[in-house]
Amino acid sequence: MEWIDIHAHLNMLEEGVEAAINNAKAVGVKKIITIGTQPEDHPIVLDIARKYYPEVYCTLGVHPHDGGTYTEAAGKFIEEHVTEPCVVAVGEIGLDYYYDNSPRELQKGSLPRTARNRPPNQNAGGNSHPRCGRRHHRDFKRIQR
Ligand SMILES: [Zn+2]
Structure with a gap:
């Protein structure tokens, strides 16, 4: 059986990116999507995806918990790179009114224009606002077999 x-979050693992990918391959994982959650990790996850593409892809987005970290520059970075083959979605994004770790107005503002206007999006967790949660894990670009 093959897994995706x-x-x-390949950039957050103690074992390191290469070891994590090798461990995943050893148990049948053929593709990995590593998720961007805040502006400072966007260049990092993008570099990982570029380096290991087409086995690794990434998403670029600002997690609702990190809504306060969103900037126009971050939105611009997402829009500039979302068309690259190794970038498969805008995410994590969403509205998290359960934990409210970030003020709701900042969460709303952290949705880049790209994500507001069109899929693909990857929304954060099961606690997302229902309007966003419905699209959870569904709107990815097609990835190579
Ligand atoms: Zn995550």
Whole structure:
């Protein structure tokens, strides 16, 4: 059986990117999507995806918990790179009114124009606002077999 890990944080693992990918391959994982959660990790996850593409892809987005970190520059970075083959979605994004770790107005503002206007999006967790949660894990670009 072949597996695709659709939500990994390769940049956050103690074992390191290379070891994580090798461990995943050893148990049958063929593709990994590593998720961007805030502006400072966007260049990092993008570099990882570029380096290991087409086995690794990434998303670029600002997690609702990090809504306060969103800037226009971050939105511009997402829009400039979302068309690259290794970038498969805008995410994590969404509205998290359960934990409210970030003020709701900042969460709303952290949705880049790209994500507001069109899919693909990857929304954050099961606690997302219902209007966003419905699209959870569904709107990815097609990835190579
Ligand atoms: Zn995540």
